[in-house]
Amino acid sequence: MTQTPTARLMDGTALARRITEESAEAAAEIRRRTGTAPCLATVLVGEDPASVTYVRMKRARCRKAGIESRQVALPASVTTAELVETVTALSQDPSVHGILLQHPVGPHIDERAAFEAIAPEKDVDGVTTHSFAAMSFGLPGFVSCTPGGIMRLLDAYGVEPAGKRAVVVGRSAILGKPAGMLLLARDATVTYCHSRTADLAAAVREADILIAAVGRPRFLTGDDLKPGAVVIDAGYNEGNVGDVDFASAATRASLITPVPGGVGPMTIAVLLAQTVEAAGRQLGTAA
Structure with a gap:
């Protein structure tokens, strides 16, 4: 019997469009001034x-x-x-x-x-060790764009990380690790999982917020999820599929990002927003 999806989609395309419009207004003001x-x-x-x-x-x-x-x-x-x-x-x-x-x-x-x-000051993609350290210590700087986009999605859909158990599957320097640090800064309890995690399924089932960034198509399924979890699929694999099996996950999650149309557009939107912010700082127009 086919289960009916219950999760609400987190529309990264629409949110990215709004962020880009705001960036365009800010860029025009910098150019005017x-x-x-x-x-x-x-x-x-x-x-x-x-x-x-x-x-x-x-x-x-x-x-x-x-x-x-x-x-x-x-x-x-x-x-x-x-x-x-x-x-x-x-x-x-x-x-x-x-x-x-x-x-x-x-x-x-x-x-x-x-x-x-x-x-x-020009690391608008948030890839240097300086940017990672600044982000980790809550100092001024630029965040890695994909994790930054994930946090903006959570905020847009009213997901408050404080007190939640967040599980990040993946530990890359520009996605998994910074995503966990940003969630930790918002008072989530963060668990990093990876290829050597013992009983990965048990760890994932604890997640109120799941960030999938492992780079393997449909690696996680609905059976792996805690009912009502917020699922952020940051994977993009051949065939336009993510790291989460969308069909089964959507029957258990409360919120879920589609692939494509979820995290991907947000990454570029944050890159543009941070470029405009960097220009404002360097040209002396930042508030």
């Missing part, structure tokens, strides 16, 4: 089809938000030293307010070294 538009520089290594498509999408969203987009395309054969030199030059360029290094950059490159070449 300074004569300069916010500028985001994107560095793309090689021609990975998914990365090329993603960068193209980001450039289109930049235009909608009144943000200038500068693309720096480098060959797949670029060395770590050459990539670091390129990113450092952008960090020192006063006409660039935000820098996005599209990843992955290739197995022969020290990606962390390239990330660390981004000046903290």
Whole structure:
């Protein structure tokens, strides 16, 4: 017997649209006051089809938000030293307010070294150790965009993390780890799970808020969930499917993000919002 979905969808597309409209208004005000538009520089290594498509999408969203987009395309054969030199030059360029290094950059490159070449005030993607530390200590800085988008979704749908048990499945430096830290800062009790977690299913069933960021299609199902859980699927796998089996999870969750249309649009919206914020700080228009 087919179960009827009971979960309410968390519409990331609609919320991202509102955030982008707000960013466009702020960008227009910066341009009016300074004569300069916010500028985001994107560095793309090689021609990975998914990365090329993603960068193209980001450039289109930049235009909608009144943000200038500068693309720096480098060959797949670029060395770590050459990539670091390129990113450092952008960090020192006063006409660039935000820098996005599209990843992955290739197995022969020290990606962390390239990330660390981004000046903290231009790290609008929240990928440097400086940004992670600032976020963890509640200091001024930029959050990783996907976790930042997740928190905005929770707020938009009235989900208060304080006192809740949050389970993050995944521990990547730009998604799982910062998502857990942001939830902890909001007084959630956070459990990180990963490939070596013993009895993962038991840990997941404790979650009032579940963040799925493991990178495996339909890895978690409705049977794994606590009834009424809030499910944030931050995975995106081949075939437009997430890390959660949507059909079964929607019969047990109270709120759930679709894939696509949930977390993905929020990631780009936060990137744009933080680029405008960075430009405001650098151009002296920030409140």
